[in-house]
Amino acid sequence: MAEIRASKPNILKELEKIRVRNSKNIGETYSYDELRDMHYLHAAISEALRLYPPVPVDTKACQNNDIMPDGTFVGKGWEVTYHMYGMARMESIWGKNCFEFLPERWIENGVCKQESPFRFPVFQAGPRICLGKDMAYIQMKSIAASVIERFEMEVESKDKAPEHLLALTLRMKGGLPVRLRKRCG
Ligand code: HEM
Numbered sequence: 324m325a326e327i328r329a330s331k332p333n334i335l336k337e338l339e340k341i342r343v344r345n346s347k348n349i350g351e352t353y354s355y356d357e358l359r360d361m362h363y364l365h366a367a368i369s370e371a372l373r374l375y376p377p378v379p380v381d382t383k384a385c386q387n388n389d390i391m392p393d394g395t396f397v398g399k400g401w402e403v404t405y406h407m408y409g410m411a412r413m414e415s416i417w418g419k420n421c422f423e424f425l426p427e428r429w430i431e432n433g434v435c436k437q438e439s440p441f442r443f444p445v446f447q448a449g450p451r452i453c454l455g456k457d458m459a460y461i462q463m464k465s466i467a468a469s470v471i472e473r474f475e476m477e478v479e480s481k482d483k484a485p486e487h488l489l490a491l492t493l494r495m496k497g498g499l500p501v502r503l504r505k506r507c508g
Pocket residue numbers: 376377378381382444445446447450451452453454455456458459
């Protein structure tokens with residue numbers, strides 16, 4: 324399983340900065356602009372999606388004979404499958420630390436950088452890219468921010484990697500039991 328670095332404190336620090344700057348209380352809903360300012364949280368979510376893409380493989384059918392950018396021929400009617408889960412673990416794409424959970428790889432000058440969808444095809448790439456990508460990020464950030472600020476989470480069996488359950492989407496067998504403790508203050 325990917326090594327999880329101490330990213331939670333960084334997310335908390337960022338949330339606190341935005342909350343204090345805007346005189347908000349813990350538990351208040353964050354606005355769209357506030358969510359957009361959460362660069363570290365955006366990076367942490369992107370890193371989780373990189374390593375555990377909800378759509379881990381996808382198949383396309385070729386309408387006409389074609390040549391891939393690397394010169395590979397694909398014939399009319401052939402199917403080509405691309406593997407987002409595998410691509411996340413390729414040194415040639417993400418470097419030697421490709422197996423590590425490292426939100427910092429997304430951050431440049433304090434800002435979460437836009438990655439090419441062809442390197443990070445978790446939402447697909449090209450003209451048929453996911454139409455709900457931005458909405459998905461807003462929902463994920465909004466939920467993560469409100470839960471992380473209010474509760475401390477401890478994974479029940481930290482020494483055991485969750486088993487994958489491959490369906491149309493990638494899931495965890497048995498879910499991820501966690502213990503929640505209300506944060507004080
Ligand atoms: C983390 C969340 C999400 C992930 C990882 C994801 C991923 C994807 C992927 C891989 C595709 C391409 C499927 C294919 O053509 O083979 C896709 C397409 C699409 N997604 Fe998402 N999606 C997410 C959330 C959403 C949400 C929240 C919405 C709507 C509000 C949405 C709407 C769509 C639509 C309409 C398409 C079809 C686009 C087209 O074919 O032109 N997605 N998504």
